[in-house]
Amino acid sequence: MKCIDESQILKNSKRKSTIDKVVGFLFLFVTLICASIIIFTIVLIAYQGILPFIKEYPASGNQVSTANLGIFLTGLSWSSSGYGAFFLVINTLYVVLLSAIISIPASILTALFVVKIAPKVVGEIFQSGIEMLASVPSVIFGLFGQGVICPIIRDFAFGIGLQTSGGTSVLSGAIVLAMMSIPTITLVTITSLRSVPKTYIEGSLALGATKSETNFKVVLKGATSGIISGIILGLGRALGEATAVSLVIGNAVSGPTFNIFDIGSTLTSIMLMGIGESTGLGYDIRFSLGIMLMVIIVLTNLILNYVKNRVTNPFKKPSKILNACKTLIIYIKTYFKKDKDNEESSK
Amino acid sequence: MNEEVIFSVKNLSLYYGEKKALNDISIDIYKNKVTAFIGPSGCGKSTFLRCFNRMNDLIENCRVEGEILYKNENILKVNPIYLRTKVGMVFQQPNPFPMSIFNNVTYGLKCQGVRKKDELKEICIESLTKSALYEEVKDRLKDNALALSGGQQQRLCIARCIALSPDVILMDEPTSALDPIATSKIEELIRELKKDYTIVIVTHNMQQATRISDYTAFFMLGDLVEYNTTDEFFSHPKDKRSDDYISGKFS
Amino acid sequence: MKKVVNNSEINSSQIMSKKRTVKDILRNVSTLVFSILTLGILIWIIIYIFVTGAPNLSWSFITSDYNETSVSLRSESDFTFDGRDFTFEDPNGFKSERWGVSFIDGKNNLGEDVIFFNEICENSYFYELIDYSTNEVFLDYSDQYVYSINLMLDDGTYQIVNGNRYSAEELVSYLDQAYLIDNLNIMTVGGGIRGSILTTLALIGVTLIIALPIGIIGAIYLALFAKKNKITMVLRSLIDMTSAIPSIIFGFIGVIIFIPFVNSITGSSGGSILSGAFTLAIMLIPTIVKTTEESILALPKGYMDSSLALGASRTETVFKVILPNAVPGIITSAILSIGRIIGESAALVFAIGASIQDNVSLTNSSTSLAVHIWVLLSHENPNYDAACAISIIILIIVLILSLLTKLISYLHERKLKRSR
DSSP: OOOOOHHHHHHHHHHHHHHHHHHHHHHHHHHHHHHHHHHHHHHHHHHHHHHHHHSOOOOOTTOOSSOOHHHHHHOSBEETTEEOOHHHHHHHHHHHHHHHHHHHHHHHHHHHIIIIISOHHHHHHHHHHHHHHHTSOHHHHHHHIIIIIHHHHHHHHHHTTOOOBTTBSHHHHHHHHHHHHHHHHHHHHHHHHHTSOHHHHHHHHHTTOOHHHIIIIIIHHHTHHHHHHHHHHHHHHHHHOOHHHHHHSOOOSBOOOOOTTSOOOOHHHHHHTTTTTOOTHHHHHHHHHHHHHHHHHHHHHHHHHHHHHHHHOTTSOOOHHHHHHHHHHHHHHHHHHHHHHHHHHHO | OOOOEEEEEEEEEEEETTEEEEEEEEEEEETTOEEEEEOSTTSSHHHHHHHHTTGGGGSTTEEEEEEEEETTEEGGGSOHHHHHHHEEEEOSSOOOOSSBHHHHHHHHHHHTTOOOHHHHHHHHHHHHHHTTOHHHHTTOTTSBGGGSOHHHHHHHHHHHHHTTOOSEEEEESTTTTSOHHHHHHHHHHHHHHTTTSEEEEEOSOHHHHHHHOSEEEEEETTEEEEEEEHHHHHHSOOSHHHHHHHTTSOO | OOOOOOGGGOOHHHHTOHHHHHHHHHHHHHHHHHHHHHHHHHHHHHHHHHHHHGGGOOHHHHHSOSSOOEEEEEOOTTOOOOOOOOOOSOOOSEEETTTTEEEEEEEOTTSOEEEEEEEEOTTOGGGGOEETTTOSBOOOOTTEEEEEEEEEETTSOEEEEETTTSOHHHHHHHHTTEEEEEEEEEEEOOOOOHHHHHHHHHHHHHHHHHHHHHHHHHHHIIIIISOSSHHHHHHHHHHHHHTTSOHHHHHHHIIIIIHHHHHHHHOOOSOOHHHHHHHHHHHHHHHHHHHHHHHHHTSOTHHHHHHHHTTOOHHHHIIIIIHHHHHHHHHHHHHHHHHHHHHOOHHHHHHTOSOOOSSOOTTSOOOOHHHHHHHHHTSSSOOHHHHHHHHHHHHHHHHHHHHHHHHHHHHHHHHHHHHO
């Protein structure tokens, strides 16, 4: 049998080992670039977001030349004479909360229907429909919201004797956000419902529970951690959504407003407002809003993850930081309670 | 025993992290013989086999102490890629690449920079003939190798190995995923191959060891319990544990 | 107190009590109602978009420019009627027998009422009008509408007819009294989306060229080269976390880094397709890494081992065995990326800008289709017709892409099944 030259192989092998090392190093380098995207993003946004508070910008009239951090963190109106973002935080959370109230039950029930109740073919049709809905770009939701939801809200509000600004309102924003997060939450929930062990279901049925009791009491419990992951994803999408919300919420520049028929605004809608026209401070202050948005997203993620861990792992001891937070919360609670008690006793 | 030694293992210990998987093993592998490693599952025989072509380098936290001499040279000093062309390996699961039969057999050669079509073809046919597969596949060398049956796939893997004309072929339970007929074909092939190659085979089938091997090493819990010619080992085991294992007291 | 249930007490009527049955039905019905609602949203969106957008969706809409271009025409100075006759082929439209031309009312792509040319007879005087700017006879009236026309009437007065204030009928009645056209201002139908389509295609191309190689290499490293230690875990979770950042934040990165970067290299000013593509690339890399890594990890484990045992190097294994077999996964991740590029708006508003352009170049600002919709809607008078028409295009592309991914995964699974 023909053989390859021994020394040739040896030479080849040495060369290949070197190539392997070089390629491995190059690939590591590229991977480091991929992983550093998030670090760069955070650092840059933080840096650019702090600049408006320390740098002097050219200003005319009653415009401020430097943003004030105190006003930014506590202010209730947003204009070139003072950038207060506190009301935006409140309003963002309020809108997202409203959307969650709509989207979470709807998603869970839909997922339950698709996985456990519908006949297989129907379930598959529904699932493809939801997948399709998930791939609809956000700006189309905005178009639908502006073209369909807003007029409906306007007419409905008119019907009950309220005036709206053409239907653009907090409620419209919440509905559009809910429509966008429903497919995300539903798809993750479907996956987690599918992975609930069959033995749970059989055990429940064998104890004489009906199918629907099993579905609601056993299957949903078994899928809790997956459902919460879905909620984390869905709320993340809702919090970060910009274009669709900006089209339907009305972009109020002061607040906060809790009237669902009033115009409102979110952090992201303000970021998009007047983008083509503003320069200088009016433009750069958006980066500061970016920091705020990221902080809110991280905090909601942490809270929901904590809930998830508590639900799925009730025996796990919470970490020190969380313990401290809990003590703090308990302390605040008792403090307020004391206040209440005092009030009551004084009465 | 005045056979030519090809591998000489001296006081080899192997750790996975903190766990010791092989304990102070010394053994000589003889040229052009079939050596069988037997033992209950989890005794470290497969791990030991993978030391011979340094496949354990790929496993995280794997640490080797002691030395293995390949033709009187420490294998840690040999370039691993070179070592692996000289010491081929056949795995438990037949795992041909999803490409044509011809490309599978010539894969190693192409990696060594052999480009001439007729040379590749010649070696391909020769290795397939040696691995007793040529007659079955000669009309469909361009077909996807995944279309072959399990036994054929395993023989293809052997052919792929032979194509590089190695000195040693390591086989890690090559028949455990195959049916009895395919197994007997592979065993027959192994008996043929030992004329040209040194074969080290891991098996958990004692009958197979008696049928094909010249030497047998019995491992248990990371220790080399006994190493002897196959006839001697199965007829007069010296260690109590070997005796128990052979007589089927545990497996 | 625990109530001890006597076995004989539980009779069948109690087990399936009425209350329990009603509850059962309610539960099942509630799931049905909500799933129909969810699916209803999709159907409603599709119906709304198709009903509103379809009448506006035409070939000229897709291929024409967004900005209107106008041409000014006049009669020759020594123009007189020579008493020729005209034959109209199209019975519709308001016909001017004097000039041999007919008009029809219509809307331009911005939704304004304008007067369109319906038919111009072969021997019409309109084919003898002269372009002010070139002093040559103007012949191409296709897709043009009348913006304004200044006429010398038979009674010696001077009449200006504005296209958006007069109807076609009135225009024709004035035209039939006129002996000279002093100034005819015609415009091409604007509001087209050719520029945005080109921008979207350019964005897809450039973004994939940047992001795919980086993403695939990252995936290969994580799946095949990386040691399973803490550092790899950190790298992987950093890449995972990147996808939790909202896209508008990436838009900021585009403004902060990529726009100045591209400007300093190409000498352009402001956002450009290149800066947008860089922004989209960093946004998509984590997803590409993830999907590609998954498809590599789904390959049979033995490939790497058996290839190495045959004396191949890792690099050779990657390029000869792993990558060819991971192609379906890579294509899937590319398709997913295309879907996201088409749908992305917030990041692009910042990284490219929001001014709709017809002359697309890599170093200039323009809009993708999704941003085009956003621009149309954030106007004072939102143009729903055009926005819906663009949405139809986007939805159809997205649908095709999702069908493609399903087809690829189906074919791949069938191939794997056959090989087993």
